Amino acid sequence: MTITEIKAADAGVAGVVGEVTRNCVMTRTRRISRVITNIYDQALRPHGVNASQFSLLVLIAKLGGASRAEIGRANYQDRSTLTRNLAPLLTEGWVEEMVSERGGRSRPVVISEAGRSLLVLAVPAWRSAQVKAQELLGEEGVAAIVGVADSIPPDELVTL
Amino acid sequence: MTITEIKAADAGVAGVVGEVTRNCVMTRTRRISRVITNIYDQALRPHGVNASQFSLLVLIAKLGGASRAEIGRANYQDRSTLTRNLAPLLTEGWVEEMVSERGGRSRPVVISEAGRSLLVLAVPAWRSAQVKAQELLGEEGVAAIVGVADSIPPDELVTL
DNA sequence: TCGATGTTGTTGCATATACAACATGAAGAG
DNA sequence: CTCTTCATGTTGTATATGCAACAACATCGA
Numbered sequence: 001m002t003i004t005e006i007k008a009a010d011a012g013v014a015g016v017v018g019e020v021t022r023n024c025v026m027t028r029t030r031r032i033s034r035v036i037t038n039i040y041d042q043a044l045r046p047h048g049v050n051a052s053q054f055s056l057l058v059l060i061a062k063l064g065g066a067s068r069a070e071i072g073r074a075n076y077q078d079r080s081t082l083t084r085n086l087a088p089l090l091t092e093g094w095v096e097e098m099v100s101e102r103g104g105r106s107r108p109v110v111i112s113e114a115g116r117s118l119l120v121l122a123v124p125a126w127r128s129a130q131v132k133a134q135e136l137l138g139e140e141g142v143a144a145i146v147g148v149a150d151s152i153p154p155d156e157l158v159t160l
Numbered sequence: 161m162t163i164t165e166i167k168a169a170d171a172g173v174a175g176v177v178g179e180v181t182r183n184c185v186m187t188r189t190r191r192i193s194r195v196i197t198n199i200y201d202q203a204l205r206p207h208g209v210n211a212s213q214f215s216l217l218v219l220i221a222k223l224g225g226a227s228r229a230e231i232g233r234a235n236y237q238d239r240s241t242l243t244r245n246l247a248p249l250l251t252e253g254w255v256e257e258m259v260s261e262r263g264g265r266s267r268p269v270v271i272s273e274a275g276r277s278l279l280v281l282a283v284p285a286w287r288s289a290q291v292k293a294q295e296l297l298g299e300e301g302v303a304a305i306v307g308v309a310d311s312i313p314p315d316e317l318v319t320l
Numbered sequence: 321t322c323g324a325t326g327t328t329g330t331t332g333c334a335t336a337t338a339c340a341a342c343a344t345g346a347a348g349a350g
Numbered sequence: 351c352t353c354t355t356c357a358t359g360t361t362g363t364a365t366a367t368g369c370a371a372c373a374a375c376a377t378c379g380a
Contacts, residue, residue, distance in 0.1 A: 013221065013276045016283045020218045024286070025293045025302055026200045027215040028309030033193035034337080035236050035316050040186045041338080050338095052366065055187040058180045061173065069328055076195050078368050083330065085366065105328040105375055116173040123176045126184070133185050136316065137308055142185055144304030148297055149188035156195050156296065194367075201368080210368095212336065229358055238338050243360065245336065265345055265358040 036133050043129035047122040048092075054122060056085055057094055061111040061119065065098055068107060076156060094118055196293050203289035207282040208252075214282060216245055217254055221271040221279065225258055228267060236317050254278055 020027070040051035049057070059075055060066070066074070072082040086109065089095040094115035098108040111119075134142050180187070200211035209217070219235055220226070226234070232242040246269065249255040254275035258268040271279075294302050 012280050016279045017218055017221045020286060021222050023290065024215065025290065025297060025305055026196050026211050028305050029193045029196045030212065030215065031236050031309050031312070032305065033189045035312055036186050036189045038317055051186050052190065055184065055190065058177055061177045062181050076191050079329065081367050107329070119176045120172050126180060130183065130185065136312065137185060141304055141308040144301055145185055145188050145192065148301040149191050152191070152195055152296065239359065241337050
């Protein structure tokens with residue numbers, strides 16, 4: 001490699017770094033996710049539940065008797081992730097296996113009485129975190145994030 | 161618990177579920193993060209690098225000789241997460257330990273020649289994913305996410 | 321009825337993420 | 351110079367995340 005080529009390559013790298021740094025929405029999306037998740041984690045910690053678990057529990061309550069695969073699709077998560085994220089909720093007794101009416105391997109889950117109690121007890125902490133998050137994101141930011149999330153097509157997960 | 165109390169509790173839970181479902185920015189932020197990350201993961205896969213790693217490598221290149229703690233702060237990540245996320249990059253040889261000038265336990269890292277090559281080779285895949293992501297997010301969505309991410313205060317991670 | 325096909329759940333593997341606790345070393349206070 | 355304090359990096363633990371491969375079950379076509 002000649003000096004010229006080395007300089008060209010370096011310029012190439014610098015260009016790449018600048019382009020990605022200036023524009024990458026993946027980097028920013030993940031960054032926002034970490035920061036926001038942290039806010040809710042802190043607020044919910046006293047209740048022994050984390051952000052991801054609280055979120056999943058609400059979804060399960062909303063869907064009411066959905067299978068793992070259905071929950072996964074509703075939440076844009078892999079089936080296997082769902083199976084694993086469900087484990088702590090089952091251990092804590094916030095969620096229960098249902099007697100599956102629908103045949104197949106479908107194994108629907110429902111929120112338990114303990115789960116409902118947790119939601120009611122922890123929702124003030126969620127509200128507090130929500131306020132902080134809204135302050136951090138700003139009005140436009142909140143509107144944009146809600147708008148974007150609520151308009152993701154149901155089958156957007158490439159694999160699944 | 162009387163029938164009345166049960167109904168009240170149920171109404172309470174339904175209210176909580178509705179409120180969180182309609183408004184939670186944490187749930188949405190995490191959802192967006194999963195979907196967007198997936199897009200870049202797929203595009204970058206042929207190059208043997210994932211979204212998180214590509215992102216981190218660019219950051220390391222941009223910072224040029226930053227310590228783990230500094231990289232973590234720049235990326236709103238815990239120190240320990242940085243140490244661990246660095247491992248695959250070191251294994252692949254995309255990043256190298258520097259001879260630390262600054263004393264203390266500071267252990268700065270730099271991008272290697274192999275790392276620079278990877279960036280140049282993989283950037284077309286990144287661009288392709290970036291286009292897909294922009295289509296999914298929409299112009300406003302992209303603007304909002306960039307604006308939000310770039311305005312997070314440097315010390316926003318509660319713990320750190 | 322039987323075989324092909326598709327869905328569902330699980331498990332092995334690799335990585336991402338954070339907290340708590342610890343060891344190390346630097347910098348100041350006295 | 352010593353003790354305190356602070357920043358840094360690592361490790362143990364727990365969870366989150368997705369892919370690949372597999373097993374189990376349903377359904378449909380021939």
